[in-house]
Amino acid sequence: xxxxxxxxxxxxxxxxxxxxxxxxxxxxxxxxxxxxxxxxxxxxxxxxxxxxxxxxxxxxxxxxxxxxxxxxxxxxxxxxxxxxxxxxxxxxxxxxxxxxxxxxxxxxxxxxxxxxxxxxxxxxxxxxxxxxxxxxxxxxxxxxxxxxxxxxxxxxxxxxxxxxxxxxxxxxxxxxxxxxxxxxxxxxxxxxxxxxxxxxxxxxxxxxxxx
Amino acid sequence: xxxxxxxxxxxxxxxxxxxxxxxxxxxxxxxxxxxxxxxxxxxxxxxxxxxxxxxxxxxxxxxxxxxxxxxxxxxxxxxxxxxxxxxxxxxxxxxxxxxxxxxxxxxxxxxxxxxxxxxxxxxxxxxxxxxxxxxxxxxxxxxxxxxxxxxxxxxxxxxxxxxxxxxxxxxxxxxxxxxxxxxxxxxxxxxxxxxxxxxxxxxxxxxxxxx
Numbered sequence: 369x370x371x372x373x374x375x376x377x378x379x380x381x382x383x384x385x386x387x388x389x390x391x392x393x394x395x396x397x398x399x400x401x402x403x404x405x406x407x408x409x410x411x412x413x414x415x416x417x418x419x420x421x422x423x424x425x426x427x428x429x430x431x432x433x434x435x436x437x438x439x440x441x442x443x444x445x446x447x448x449x450x451x452x453x454x455x456x457x458x459x460x461x462x463x464x465x466x467x468x469x470x471x472x473x474x475x476x477x478x479x480x481x482x483x484x485x486x487x488x489x490x491x492x493x494x495x496x497x498x499x500x501x502x503x504x505x506x507x508x509x510x511x512x513x514x515x516x517x518x519x520x521x522x523x524x525x526x527x528x529x530x531x532x533x534x535x536x537x538x539x540x541x542x543x544x545x546x547x548x549x550x551x552x553x554x555x556x557x558x559x560x561x562x563x564x565x566x567x568x569x570x571x572x573x574x575x576x577x578x579x
Numbered sequence: 580x581x582x583x584x585x586x587x588x589x590x591x592x593x594x595x596x597x598x599x600x601x602x603x604x605x606x607x608x609x610x611x612x613x614x615x616x617x618x619x620x621x622x623x624x625x626x627x628x629x630x631x632x633x634x635x636x637x638x639x640x641x642x643x644x645x646x647x648x649x650x651x652x653x654x655x656x657x658x659x660x661x662x663x664x665x666x667x668x669x670x671x672x673x674x675x676x677x678x679x680x681x682x683x684x685x686x687x688x689x690x691x692x693x694x695x696x697x698x699x700x701x702x703x704x705x706x707x708x709x710x711x712x713x714x715x716x717x718x719x720x721x722x723x724x725x726x727x728x729x730x731x732x733x734x735x736x737x738x739x740x741x742x743x744x745x746x747x748x749x750x751x752x753x754x755x756x757x758x759x760x761x762x763x764x765x766x767x768x769x770x771x772x773x774x775x776x777x778x779x780x781x782x783x784x785x786x787x788x789x790x
Binding site: 460503509 | 649668
C-alpha cells in the first residue's frame with residue numbers, strides 16, 4: 369500500500385502538491401484526471417472527492433485529502449525533511465503569511481482573470497461542484513491584482529533568495545506554479561519583472577520544479 | 580516587553596486572532612485601530628503594517644506579523660497548548676483543509692457580498708493598499724457562495740461536535756467569526772441552519788468566543 373495522488377498535468381493546483389511530493393521524496397502512485405473532459409465532475413472521481421477538484425491524496429488508511437493546504441500540512445508532518453513550512457515560530461509565520469499573500473493576491477488574480485474571460489469556462493467561474501456564471505469585470509480586476517502583486521513581489525525578491533524565511537518553502541512552490549500558469553492570461557512575469565525571472569531561474573534548476 | 584496586538588472590534592479578521600490569543604492565554608497589549616475612520620490607511624499605521632490591514636501582531640523583537648495565517652502559525656508554535664492546528668498528521672490536514680474551505684467558500688462569500696454592495700465601501704472591494712471598484716454581480720455571487728457553504732456546513736455539523744479533527748481548532752474560530760459577521764449582509768445562519776446554531780451555542784460558552 370502507498371499514497372495515491374490524483375493529478376492533472378494541465379492544471380496549476382495539483383502541480384503545487386506534485387512539487388511538494390517530489391521535494392519530500394514521498395513515494396506515491398499517480399492517477400491522472402483529465403480536467404479538459406471534465407472527468408473531475410464524473411461519478412467515479414466524485415466518489416473519491418465529492419468536491420470535484422484536484423489535487424486529492426489518498427492515504428494508506430483510505431483517508432482522502434482534498435485540498436492543497438491539507439495535503440501540504442500532512443506531508444510536512446509525515447515527511448519533516450526537508451522542512452517546507454518552517455521550523456522556528458517566526459519562520460513558520462513568515463512562510464504562512466507569504467503563502468496566504470501569494471494565494472489571495474496572485475493565484476486568485478490569475479484565476480479570476482482566466483475563469484471569467486475564457487469561453488471554455490462559461491458558468492465555471494469558481495472550481496467545485498456548483499456552477500457560477502462568469503463576471504467579465506472580475507476578469508479585469510484579476511488582471512489588476514496580478515499587476516499589483518507582481519510589482520510588490522519583484523521588489524521583495526530584489527534582496528531575498530527565497531520567498532520567505534530565507535529558505536525553500538511552500539510559498540516558493542505556490543508562487544512558482546502561478547508565475548508559470550500566468551501565461552494562460554498572457555501575463556509573462558519572466559519578461560517584465562527581472563527579480564522574479566532570476567528567482568524563477570534558480571528554482572528551475574531543482575528537478576521537482578521541472579515536473 | 581510583550582506582544583502588541585493591533586485590533587479593531589468591529590471587523591471580523593482581527594477577531595480571529597483575538598480569539599486565538601485568548602484560547603492560548605498569550606499575554607499581550609492591545610492597540611485599537613478604527614477602520615470606520617480609515618485609520619489603517621494613515622501614515623502612522625502603515626509604518627507598522629504597509630499592507631494597511633488588521634490584525635497585526637508585533638513580537639518582542641519588533642517583528643510585525645500582518646496576516647491571520649502567520650499570526651496563527653506563530654501562536655501555535657510559541658504556545659503549543661492547547662493545540663489549535665492539530666497534532667497528528669491527519670488532524671493537521673483535516674484542520675488545514677477546513678480552514679481553507681471556510682475562508683474560500685464562506686469568508687470570501689460574505690466579504691464579496693458586503694464589499695461589493697455597501698455604499699460605504701465604494702472602491703474598497705478588496706482590503707489592502709489598492710483601490711478596486713465594486714462589482715455588483717460579485718455581491719450576488721457572494722450570497723450564492725454563502726448559501727451553498729452553509730448547507731454543506733450544516734450537514735457536516737449534524738454529526739461533528741467541532742469543525743475538524745474532533746477538537747477545537749482554528750477552523751472553529753474562523754467559521755464562528757464569519758457566522759457572526761454574516762449578519763452584515765443579512766444572512767442569519769442561526770435561524771436557518773439548526774446544526775450550525777447548536778455548534779455556535781456550544782462554542783459561545785467559551786470566554787474567548789465572547790470577545
